[in-house]
Structure formats: structure tokens, C-alpha cells
Amino acid sequence: MDEMWNQFFSLRHDKPRTLQLQIRQQLIDAITNGLIGPNEPLPSSRNLAAALKVARNTVIIAYKELEFDGYITPKERRGYFVNEQFYENFTKHSEEQVKDISPPLWLDALITKKPSIKSNIRNPENWQSLPYSFTIGQLDKSLIPYYEWREVVRHSSTLPEIQKWNIDHVDSDDPSLIKQIQSKVLPKRGIWANKDQIL
Structure with a gap:
């Protein structure tokens, strides 16, 4: 398999995401970043599986999902290619976004508070090990x-x-x-309610 393809993938076996999902996401990233063009064939499932040291079925499932989502399309006896229609639509949309990047002049008059110029909240790197971290928007696992x-x-x-x-x-x-x-959530919190009291 071409050395270029190895650069697209960085699989982690210890990640919570399955290998199939990782392969799929990394191929989507390569397609949407323009690293794979519509006329370039993807590696065969056998070759990609061998290069990544994963089961062939893992690659086949990833390819099938990408085909279902419209990212790639099969060509008879030639393998999978990036879907030309998706590629054209995506690049056109990206170009339009670049054109429309500057806001209209009247927008400044409407928006007086600009969150984008506020400083971001920065948590300490070891926040998870603190007994009371008081961080915003984090889950207690x-x-x-x-x-x-x-x-x-x-x-x-x-x-x-x-x-x-x-x-x-x-x-x-x-x-x-x-x-x-009524039967499971509220009683655990010491709350008893009739059905008509729950919205």
C-alpha cells in the first residue's frame, strides 16, 4: 500500500471508540480536508486491513458506512473512490463560506456584547485530580x-x-x-407526585 495512506491513520486500540469508527472518521477527515481527490482510488479492504493490522471486516464495515453516508462510491472492478458529487458540493460550500466570512457592517451596531473577545476559561491541567475542582461544564464520571x-x-x-x-x-x-x-426518578429524591403534577 502507498506510504501516503499510512499517514492518514493513527489508530488507538485503547480508545473507547471502535477501530471501525476511527478508520471511518480519519478517512472523512482526509476527504473533507481535500487530501483524497475524487479520482484517487482508496486502498482495497484487504490491503488497508493488512497495513493497519486490523481485521478485514473492520475496514469493510467502515467503507460500507462511508458509502451509505455518501462520502465514497464503489466502481465495478476498480474499488472505492471519493464520491465526486459529495466532493464538488463540499468544495463549493467551503468556497462560499470563505467568501461570506466577513460580517455585514450593520452587525456591529446590533451586537454590543461580543463573547468572542472575552478570554476563555482555562482550567488547570490537573483539574480532574482536585477534590473540589469547581470547573464549568465537566461531568463527574x-x-x-x-x-x-x-x-x-x-x-x-x-x-x-x-x-x-x-x-x-x-x-x-x-x-x-x-x-x-413518577416511579423511579422522583422517589429517589424523596419526591412523590401524581401523574397530573408532572409536566
């Missing part, structure tokens, strides 16, 4: 039930569950959500 969250997301994404929650209740709340709040 010890309070998040990751395993349960993943299970709930997986369960709610099944077809029968989607059919339950993908309903327009118009002027009423989702009865199953109200029931869960």
Missing part, C-alpha cells in the same frame, strides 16, 4: 451509570421500542415517560 446508559440506548433503538416512543401525543406527555419519572 463517578455519577454517570455508563453501563446502564448503553443498555437503555441499545434497548430503546429496537424496532418495537421505536414504535412506542415515535408517536406524536399532540397535547399530552408520553405516558411511559411520566410513569418512569
Whole structure:
């Protein structure tokens, strides 16, 4: 495989993101940064898997997802290429963004407070090890039930569950959500409420 392709990938086996997701994201970055043109073939799944030392199925899944999302397209007996239509639309959009980068003159009169000129909040590098870090917008990992969250997301994404929650209740709340709040969320906080008291 061409040495150029090795420069696009930096896979980490210890990352929470799967290898397939890492390959997919790094190919998207290469395409959107213009490093891979529409007439340049992507490596075969066999060659890329061998070069990255991953299973061939990992690369095949990444390619299939990229094809589904419109980034790449297969050409018979030639392999995968960057989708020309996506590439043209993306480069055109990027050029338009560059043209429109300067704000109109009347904008300064409307906006008196400019957050962009305020200094950013900088947390100390060791903020996670502090007993009381008081940082803004950070999660306390010890309070998040990751395993349960993943299970709930997986369960709610099944077809029968989607059919339950993908309903327009118009002027009423989702009865199953109200029931869960009433029976599981509020009692843990010492709050007891009737269904009609929950919005």
C-alpha cells in the first residue's frame, strides 16, 4: 500500500471508540480536508486491513458506512473512490463560506456584547485530580451509570421500542415517560407526585 495512506491513520486500540469508527472518521477527515481527490482510488479492504493490522471486516464495515453516508462510491472492478458529487458540493460550500466570512457592517451596531473577545476559561491541567475542582461544564464520571446508559440506548433503538416512543401525543406527555419519572426518578429524591403534577 502507498506510504501516503499510512499517514492518514493513527489508530488507538485503547480508545473507547471502535477501530471501525476511527478508520471511518480519519478517512472523512482526509476527504473533507481535500487530501483524497475524487479520482484517487482508496486502498482495497484487504490491503488497508493488512497495513493497519486490523481485521478485514473492520475496514469493510467502515467503507460500507462511508458509502451509505455518501462520502465514497464503489466502481465495478476498480474499488472505492471519493464520491465526486459529495466532493464538488463540499468544495463549493467551503468556497462560499470563505467568501461570506466577513460580517455585514450593520452587525456591529446590533451586537454590543461580543463573547468572542472575552478570554476563555482555562482550567488547570490537573483539574480532574482536585477534590473540589469547581470547573464549568465537566461531568463527574463517578455519577454517570455508563453501563446502564448503553443498555437503555441499545434497548430503546429496537424496532418495537421505536414504535412506542415515535408517536406524536399532540397535547399530552408520553405516558411511559411520566410513569418512569413518577416511579423511579422522583422517589429517589424523596419526591412523590401524581401523574397530573408532572409536566
